[in-house]
Amino acid sequence: MNALSTFLRDRRRRLDPAAFGLPAERRRVPGLRREEVAQRSNISATWYTWLEQGRGGLPSADVLDRLAKGLMLTDPERDHLHILAFGHPPEQRYRQVEAVSQRLQHVLDAMPLSPAIIRTATWDVLAWNLAATVVLTDYSKLPRDGRNILRLIFADERVRAAQDDWRAVARYVVGAFRADAARAGAGSEIAQLVDELCTASPEFRAMWDDNEVTGIRDGIKRLHHATLGTIELEFSSFSVEGRPDLTMMVYQPVAPEVVDQISALITQKRQS
Structure with missing residues (x-):
């Protein structure tokens, strides 16, 4: 036996x-x-x-x-x-996810001054903490299908203007998105999104047709923030244990004084 x-x-x-x-x-x-x-x-x-x-x-x-x-x-x-x-795991079967568990949300909330999100392999943002709403995007004010990072990068002028080097960021996002979707076996799930963006954005079409694949999981992100000015954030990405199709992204301000400024923004948001 x-x-x-x-x-x-x-x-x-x-x-x-x-x-x-x-x-x-x-x-x-x-x-x-x-x-x-x-x-x-x-x-x-x-x-x-x-x-x-x-x-x-x-x-x-x-x-x-x-x-x-x-x-x-x-x-x-x-x-x-x-x-x-x-001798190896089965081929990936992509499962669409609508929300995260309370435990995962608690992990995000336990980092009150570090913007953090959880996204799917198709780059839909499922969960976020309060710091993310004041530094990155207030995802709670967006419809569910508007929380896709590619849609934000290519179709939201505010998000586009906030990038210090939009073209480099967009190219990285497209390459990482392609790799993540393929790894998760989500080829059919992204087809409609890719078609939509190819039609709406010649820039996306050109980058998608380049067939680049990227895998950078940490680095420095520069943002032009409406209140904080230009800030630098260190970011790291982590796969969620038992859910390789989910990724947690955590951003940490490089300059210590920015942490205090984020805290002040969070306080204002809570009081409003």
């Missing part, structure tokens, strides 16, 4: 038959029967039995995905199933 078969048997025995509306008669071993898992996974009972016994060769990726669904595996468990079979 190999590691794959052991893992399948272990997860099968953890399932409660009653949760699936199955008869509650006495069973020799806990969990579902092999034929029940096979039926839920749309494969033959013989083939599933062979897999648990370590016989019959490796299943295809499609079979593993059906087994993951039939065994109600979590995403990390599904990844582990593929690693046991093939």
